Amino acid sequence: xxxxxxxxxxxxxxxxxxxxxxxxxxxxxxxxxxxxxxxxxxxxxxxxxxxxxxxxxxxxxxxxxxxxxxxxxxxxxxxxxxxxxxxxxxxxxxxxxxxxxxxxxxxxxxxxxxxxxxxxxxxxxxxxxxxxxxxxxxxxxxxxxxxxxxxxxxxxxxxxxxxxxxxxxxxxxxxxxxxxxxxxxxxxxxxxxxxxxxxxxxxxxxxxxxxxxxxxxxxxxxxxxxxxxxxxxxxxxxxxxxxxxxxxxxxxxxxxxxxxxxxxxxxxxxxxxxxxxxxxxx
Amino acid sequence: xxxxxxxxxxxxxxxxxxxxxxxxxxxxxxxxxxxxxxxxxxxxxxxxxxxxxxxxxxxxxxxxxxxxxxxxxxxxxxxxxxxxxxxxxxxxxxxxxxxxxxxxxxxxxxxxxxxxxxxxxxxxxxxxxxxxxxxxxxxxxxxxxxxxxxxxxxxxxxxxxxxxxxxxxxxxxxxxxxxxxxxxxxxxxxxxxxxxxxxxxxxxxxxxxxxxxxxxxxxxxxxxxxxxxxxxxxxxxxxxxxxxxxxxxxxxxxxxxxxxxxxxxxxxxxxxxxxxxxxxxxxxxxxxxxxxxxxxxxxxxxxxxxxxxxxxxxxxxxxxxxxxxxxxxxxxxxxxxxxxxxxxxxxxxxxxxxxxxxxxxxxxxxxxxxxxxxxxxxxxxxxxxxxxxxxxxxxxxxxxxxxxxxxxxxxxxxxxxxxxxxxxxxxxxxxxxxxx
Numbered sequence: 176x177x178x179x180x181x182x183x184x185x186x187x188x189x190x191x192x193x194x195x196x197x198x199x200x201x202x203x204x205x206x207x208x209x210x211x212x213x214x215x216x217x218x219x220x221x222x223x224x225x226x227x228x229x230x231x232x233x234x235x236x237x238x239x240x241x242x243x244x245x246x247x248x249x250x251x252x253x254x255x256x257x258x259x260x261x262x263x264x265x266x267x268x269x270x271x272x273x274x275x276x277x278x279x280x281x282x283x284x285x286x287x288x289x290x291x292x293x294x295x296x297x298x299x300x301x302x303x304x305x306x307x308x309x310x311x312x313x314x315x316x317x318x319x320x321x322x323x324x325x326x327x328x329x330x331x332x333x334x335x336x337x338x339x340x341x342x343x344x345x346x347x348x349x350x351x352x353x354x355x356x357x358x359x360x361x362x363x364x365x366x367x368x369x370x371x372x373x374x375x376x377x378x379x380x381x382x383x384x385x386x387x388x389x390x391x392x393x394x395x396x397x398x399x400x401x402x403x404x405x406x407x408x409x410x411x412x413x414x415x416x417x418x419x420x421x422x423x424x425x426x427x428x429x430x431x432x433x434x435x436x437x438x439x440x441x442x443x444x445x446x447x448x449x450x451x452x453x454x455x456x457x
Numbered sequence: 458x459x460x461x462x463x464x465x466x467x468x469x470x471x472x473x474x475x476x477x478x479x480x481x482x483x484x485x486x487x488x489x490x491x492x493x494x495x496x497x498x499x500x501x502x503x504x505x506x507x508x509x510x511x512x513x514x515x516x517x518x519x520x521x522x523x524x525x526x527x528x529x530x531x532x533x534x535x536x537x538x539x540x541x542x543x544x545x546x547x548x549x550x551x552x553x554x555x556x557x558x559x560x561x562x563x564x565x566x567x568x569x570x571x572x573x574x575x576x577x578x579x580x581x582x583x584x585x586x587x588x589x590x591x592x593x594x595x596x597x598x599x600x601x602x603x604x605x606x607x608x609x610x611x612x613x614x615x616x617x618x619x620x621x622x623x624x625x626x627x628x629x630x631x632x633x634x635x636x637x638x639x640x641x642x643x644x645x646x647x648x649x650x651x652x653x654x655x656x657x658x659x660x661x662x663x664x665x666x667x668x669x670x671x672x673x674x675x676x677x678x679x680x681x682x683x684x685x686x687x688x689x690x691x692x693x694x695x696x697x698x699x700x701x702x703x704x705x706x707x708x709x710x711x712x713x714x715x716x717x718x719x720x721x722x723x724x725x726x727x728x729x730x731x732x733x734x735x736x737x738x739x740x741x742x743x744x745x746x747x748x749x750x751x752x753x754x755x756x757x758x759x760x761x762x763x764x765x766x767x768x769x770x771x772x773x774x775x776x777x778x779x780x781x782x783x784x785x786x787x788x789x790x791x792x793x794x795x796x797x798x799x800x801x802x803x804x805x806x807x808x809x810x811x812x813x814x815x816x817x818x819x820x821x822x823x824x825x826x827x828x829x830x831x832x833x834x835x836x837x838x839x840x841x842x843x844x845x846x847x848x849x850x851x852x853x854x855x856x857x858x859x860x861x862x863x864x865x866x867x868x869x870x871x872x873x874x875x876x877x878x879x880x881x882x883x884x885x886x887x888x889x890x891x892x893x
């Protein structure tokens with residue numbers, strides 16, 4: 176609206192400039208109060224051994240949003256995912272991560288899970304001898320203890336689990352086996368999604384969930400993930416390719432390159448990457 | 458090594474021999490022979506491969522007292538009640554090496570049980586053929602010592618063609634209120650042709666004083682027989698033990714032997730298996746979970762003498778604090794042992810910087826058509842596995858417990874008797890709690 180006002184002198188211009196800024200500041204504060212900031216990453220710098228991988232990441236995610244993070248190999252995508260989950264080999268040298276206003280850097284991996292963060296691993300590790308059912312029951316109850324709510328007894332747990340088995344259409348036989356032992360790539364990803372359904376996290380980080388999956392498995396996985404999505408949880412999809420984003424529609428797409436987010440946009444940005452590659456942004 | 462204490466101890470041993478140097482003794486010749494050998498070995502040759510890493514000098518140097526006079530053979534009723542394992546079994550109680558019929562509960566007439574002296578008269582042929590025949594006492598100080606000086610002991614014979622469902626539990630109870638008592642025990646067991654049974658060795662150091670146990674068990678499996686043999690070593694706080702178990706397998710016999718070391722001070726487990734016939738099967742399962750200053754030394758020798766036999770060895774260990782361990786598995790495949798199938802594996806997890814394990818597989822293969830493989834690993838808790846569990850909300854100590862339990866599950870799940878599994882799991886869970 177100020178475009179149509181003719182400024183008589185620079186003082187008037189300055190006056191309106193200040194007014195505009197205050198207006199938008201107020202609007203932003205109101206905006207913040209209305210929306211729930213789930214994740215706020217500010218100027219995050221991360222080293223592994225002596226190499227700097229993340230060189231100042233800034234990212235804000237609200238409840239209910241889906242953000243895609245795309246980038247070429249070595250850009251720092253998986254590092255970001257691991258740092259959010261709390262992997263201890265990474266050293267945070269600068270910046271902050273806040274999850275619903277809590278300082279995430281202070282929290283251990285198990286505490287982060289208690290707060291509602293879930294990382295679906297790209298290469299889930301095998302733990303022979305640990306049954307999936309026993310493992311997920313322990314996890315659920317430990318998180319409930321963290322949240323100071325009652326744990327599930329055997330009967331409640333089984334009915335809860337059966338609900339989720341139906342919801343995401345996973346083979347019950349898979350669950351009687353040892354954690355990821357001898358699982359195919361697709362089975363491992365399915366197991367990650369099963370855990371997601373059981374733990375009901377607030378922030379789901381999908382670390383290259385599409386890698387190693389054929390088209391049908393990919394559609395299946397996306398279908399299940401979409402079923403789990405609601406207005407209270409958010410998803411970060413880390414991927415190279417645009418494929419998965421055909422089935423899970425992101426609200427925002429960020430391009431990460433050489434440890435920094437260099438461009439953000441909507442889903443069309445992903446389509447552009449698919450057509451042109453990453454070189455045009457560099 | 459303190460020379461004074463050493464010679465003092467040799468003198469004591471010599472004195473003991475004088476005491477039993479009785480020509481009327483059933484085993485006089487054997488004792489004299491082994492004692493001469495014992496004297497020749499002079500004292501423990503610490504450079505001996507088998508004892509290189511095991512702190513035997515610690516035990517030898519103590520001013521130990523011999524427990525030949527068999528004191529303290531009475532136990533009050535409450536104590537003995539708490540010791541019995543609560544399953545239907547044949548319970549054989551030995552206190553300080555002596556078979557005590559009063560406390561034992563045996564209800565099977567196909568089992569003959571007595572002390573070794575008494576047994577000799579009725580089983581002269583068996584003794585001639587098998588007793589002390591395969592125990593190589595000419596090479597080992599402690600074997601020679603035991604063979605020279607053993608008293609009482611226990612003899613068990615299972616008749617031919619008998620399948621006994623109820624296991625035998627042999628309670629080796631050491632009741633010593635003082636420390637530095639030297640106990641030595643001899644066991645001789647015959648499993649008859651076509652017969653089957655389970656035997657459980659349950660070691661118990663009641664007063665938990667630091668004592669020394671030198672035990673030799675000889676177990677002979679006759680043709681087509683089947684034995685499950687468990688050695689449970691968890692109630693042995695502060696005990697130093699040098700144990701030697703010699704198995705002899707005849708044609709078509711099957712052996713499953715399990716050895717669990719969860720406590721003790723310095724524990725040496727020697728298992729020796731002679732497969733002296735065709736179509737023998739043998740499985741050895743070993744598990745050691747040790748902490749603080751505990752030391753366990755596991756030696757196995759599997760000797761394939763004839764063709765077509767199968768042997769499998771699985772040893773797993775968890776070491777914490779400053780505990781130390783050794784695994785040395787020898788497999789011999791003799792000239793005639795064609796079509797032998799032998800497997801050996803030793804896996805270890807180290808939980809602290811100060812603990813260590815030395816593992817050494819040794820294969821000596823003379824036949825040319827065999828299948829032998831072996832493997833050994835030493836590692837820490839897998840960091841990726843740990844992170845995976847923690848990222849799901851499972852706290853660090855619980856996650857480590859889960860990983861350790863998963864690791865030892867392979868051995869524990871092979872146990873066929875629930876009560877034994879429970880006893881072991883209780884001790885293991887207690888130890889896991891102490892990790893943090």
